[in-house]
Each structure stands twice: as C-alpha cells, then as structure tokens.
Amino acid sequence: MSVTLLDFARGPAMQWALIIFVFGMVWRLVGVWGLRHKADHSQPRVTQGVWKRGLRAVFVRVLPYPEFAPKVQGQYWISYVFHLGFFIVLLFFVPHILFFEDILGFGWPGLPNNVIFFVGGITVAALMVALIKRILNPVTRMMSNFDDYFAWFVTIAPVVTGLLVNANLIPNYELMLAIHILSFQLLLIYLPFGKLMHGFWLMVSRWTTAVRFARRGGLS
Amino acid sequence: MKKADTLGDELRRQGISRRTFLKFCAAMATSMALPASMAPVMADALAATRRQSVIWLSFQECTGCTESILRSYAPSIESLIFDFISLDYHHTLQAAAGRAAEDARDQAMQENWGKYLVIVDGSIPLKDGGIYSTIDGHTNLETLETVAAGAAALISVGTCAAYGGLPMARPNPTGAVGVDEIIKDKPVINLPGCPPIPEVMTGTIASFLTFGRLPEMDRLGRPVAFFGDTIHDRCYRRPLYERGKFARGFDDEGARKGWCLYALGCKGPITYNACATIKWNQGQSFPIQSGHGCLGCSEPRFWDKDSFYKPLSATHWGNAAGLAAAAAAGAAVGAGVAVLSRRHQDTIAKGE
C-alpha cells in the first residue's frame, strides 16, 4: 500500500516546508540587516529622540493619512478585513491550534467552527475584491508583477481549500485535507522570498523611514 | 440426478418460511441503504438461489474477524447468513481436521468449480518464498492462488486480508500483502476493519447471494454501502466538533461531558466505516460513544500512520534541532550575502 498524499503532507512535506521557511526567514532577516546603512550626508535638523518619531509612525500609519483618506480608505478596510480574517482563521480554529500546540508545546482557546467559517468566507471575499481592485485600477495593474499575484494566490489558497475541507463538498476528505496542508506549505515556503515578507518588514520599514525623515525635519 | 433444491426449499424443510427471507432482506436493504421496495424482489431472488458454497481461508491473522462474524449475535437476523451458505472449509469452525479437512476443501472446489465464494482473513507473506505461514505444507500464496482459480469472487475480510494489516506493519518482517495485491483476475472486495463490523460481512455476502455479484465498490475496493461516509460525518459528536467543544484529556470535564475527541487523536475524519451508524454489539455502542477516539482501523497502514493520540491536524514536523540547524544555515547564508554586498559596495567606491 503506497503512502497517501495526506501522509506525505503531514510528514516529509511539513518538515521541508518548515525547514525552508526558517532557513529563508533567517537568511532574509540577517541578509538585509547586515547591509550597510545608506549614509545620510545632510545636516541633521533633529538630533534628539528621532526614535520617538519612528515609534510614532508605527502607530500613526495604522490609519490612512487624513489628506488621502477619501481615496485610499476603501483599500485600507479591505486589507484589514482579509489580514485580520486570515489570522483569526489561522490562529483560532481549534485544529490549527492543535497544530501549533504540537510544535510550540502550548495552546490557547479557540473559536467555534461556524465563526471560523464565517470569517473565512469574508476573508476570501475581501481577497477577491482586493484582486479585482488591483486589476481594474490601471496604476496598480501596471505596477503589479508575478510576485503580487502569486502572493495573493498562496494567501487565498489555504483559506479556500480549508473551507472546502469542511464544506464536505468534496467527498474525498483526506485528499482535500492533504491539498489544504500542501497549500499552507506553499505559503510557508514562498513567504520569505517574495512580497509576503512585508509581514516582517512592515514595522521595520515604517520605523526606518520615519527616523530618516525625522532627521531631516520631516513629519511622519 | 435430482434437481438441486433452492435455498427456499431447503430452509422450508427446516421450518423457515419465506417471511424470514422478507425480514432478512428488509433488514439488509435498510443497512445497505437500498430502496425499501427492493426487499421483496431480493427475497424472491435469494430464495431461488442454490445454497452458496463458501471456502474460508485463514492466513496471517488473529481469528478476530471470525470472532466478529460469529458474534453477529446469534440468534439474530444477520446470523441467518449461516443458513444461506454452505461453509465448506474453515480451519477454526469445521469439525474435520488434518487430511480430512483439506479433502473437504478439495471436494467443495471440484463440485463448485467457478461458482464458490472465497473469504480470506489474514495477510499473505511473500518474503523468502512465503515460508512464514504454511498450511498442509503449502505456503499461503500457493493456497490462495490454487483456491482463487476456481472462485466466482473473493471477499477479503479484515484489514490484514484487505491491505496487509498488522503483519504488514513496519518493518513488515514477512513481506505481508493483501489479497488484491496477488489476485488480479477475479473480483475481490475488501471489508477492512480490525475486525470488520459483523453486519458489513453478512450484508456483503447476502448481497452477493442475492444479486450474484459483488456490490459497488470505492477506490479502495470497499462496498460503498458501508464505507461511503467517514466516521466523522456520521458521528453523533459531530455537532460538538462544529461548536469547538473538545475533550483535552480522557478524564477532563470535556471527556465527561462527551465532547468531541478530535484533540485526543480521533481519526474519524479520515476513516471510512459504518461504526457510527451500525455500531457494535447489537447496536450498543462504538469506540467514540465509549469515550475513545477512532483508531482508523479500516484504513490501509493504520498501524504505522501515526500515534493514535496525535490530533489529525498536528503533523510530523520534525524537531527543534532541525529547525535550529535551518536557522543557523540561514544566518550563515544571510551573513555571507551581506558581506558580499558590502564588499561589492567597497569595490564600486574604490573604482570612482
């Protein structure tokens, strides 16, 4: 009897996905932080407490800049919805908690499945809207490359397959579950090497940019 | 020569009327989810058949499957199956022993060549010429091939006969395999389970007697009527899974309140069997109802797959040392890349 796809997904595939994820993450983090900082030859206008400006930016940029709000707030909302939705589903579905508990050695309370499915559905919808907006807007369409679309794909894939596993639409549950796990592993493997790395760089770049601007007397 | 009696004639002499056939078929239709209106047709068909010759071969097995079918709790409707068949050879159950027993089998094969039904429990060892299990000087492989040659169909009873089962568990010292790995030219149906549910065995045999062929099978050769749904889909604790109510220990509050056993390693979601509907011991209970998760005993390689107590969503992710090594390697590559980049910047700066 051959090894099933589910056995593969839960075994070797998971091992390699995690190894590549950890390897790639540390590589990118060390590699970027190890780069020489760009020298700023301008006369510093602010010398004291630029770090406070950095910290402020991390929080202030949570909301759109008021001047631009009418134009971009829709995008903000959609992004918040699918980001939050994704993490609620990832972190509060009990089977997922059991997955983390097995690795971390501790768990946390979960949410009922129907809440998870509802949130998952909204997440998929928000991701679809985000994609449509990206394609319809000529500017974002021009700016987008393979990385943007693939990042979108590896994000939506685990959510869609996860919903399918539980929707019982596919009679072969273990096959669907295997595909779901493999799709998550694709996300893990791709994360360090594409734009999804923003998950780790976001706060760092807000800080860095704000500090640089502050030095020059700019606001952030 | 006198025309052979039908099953209906034969049983009537024992005082069993056609009403019993009707009842048996009504019960069978219910358990196999066949349309209720088919039961009378099936009863007539069954009564018109000849008594089916059955040869039961036991290979690398524990006799648990035989125990199970015998516990189709006589006297019950299902146990009538023993009145419908002529069990011409069965190591454990037959009165004859030694040469006489083997002769009985040869005789049954000769008289019913091409028509008899072969039931196999236990796996077949192939390693080292199959010497690890022999009967009457013949390896199980030889016996199976000889007997299967004249069979109308074969029924693999239990996970061992169906998929190799426990004898095939790592490191599989005897090179055990299931029946359908060897017999390719005859219809073979798998009734896995450790052991299989008695009604699944009697229902499948009865279905063969009635329709003259094996019932519809899934991709693992199991009858869809009994293995069409997962334990999880039919589990009475399913609503608790949906509500996120999970027992986290065998004696915690959740366990006492009968919550879902998913977190305790229940394999119900990936196990196809009828335990949750037909249940065991006269419909009394089944493992989950008794407080233990499903082991997945009717699935191939269930013994090697996993810890019985590891949740399905937990994985074989490796270990912390492996990830630490990956992190170290990542740090080394990252640092190397940073150094190269700085050197490159220096080269450019000098060139100016």
Place this chain on the structure above:
Amino acid sequence: MSLDDIPIQIAPPQEGPSEMPKALLHEVWELLQAVCAGRSVRERIDLHGLPLSPADYQQLQQLLGRGEVSALIEASGRSEVFETAVAGVWWLRDFGADERLVAEYLEITALPLMLMTHHDDLCAAVALLQQQLSAE
C-alpha cells in the same frame, strides 16, 4: 475518583419535530395515489434508515394514526404490523430473535407481504398435508 464524581448530564428537552414527517406524508400520498390508480401494487418507505428524531417519529405516528387491523408475526423473531388510520398504509416493525429492531417501514398496499402466505410455502403445504393424509 468514584462513579459518583461523574456529573450526570440531563439531556436537553427535545426540540420539536422537523419537516421530515410532513415530507414523508407527501411521499406516502404520492405512492398511495400510484397504488390507487393501479400503477403499482406495493410500495415501501424505509423508516429505520431515516434520521428521524423521537419528536419526528411521534409526529409521524400521530399524523398516520392507527387503523382497524393489527397483527403479530413470529418468523425468526417477532414482527409487528398495523394498518394506519390511512387505509392502505401499513406500518411494519421487524425484530430479530434477539428482540432487536432490524427493520421498520411503511408498506403502501392492500395487504402487506408479511401477512400473506407465499405461494411457494402454500404449495409446499399441499405436499405436506398430503403426506399426513396418506400416513393415516
């Protein structure tokens, strides 16, 4: 820990009946119509395999009611038959010799098969009786 430490859970009161009994009644009506029009002689609806809650079951019994005929059959265990208040709709329960319910169904017909003597049994009785007569 003793058995007394295990809290006894009182099952929550059963919810009311679902739509199932009404749906079944519709099916019964259709089959009864077919038998009435001579398109069919006998139809059956399996009840054992249906996910009927106790409340559903009770309501179905109330809706169909009890008619004039009821009978007990002893054939490899007990079987119960009664005609419901809807003429031509019979309710049958088959038990094994171990008293376990093995089948339960509605039969829509003039006379359920379980009450009829099968023609083969009848003919076998001819021979049997003849034997008895000639032995005297």
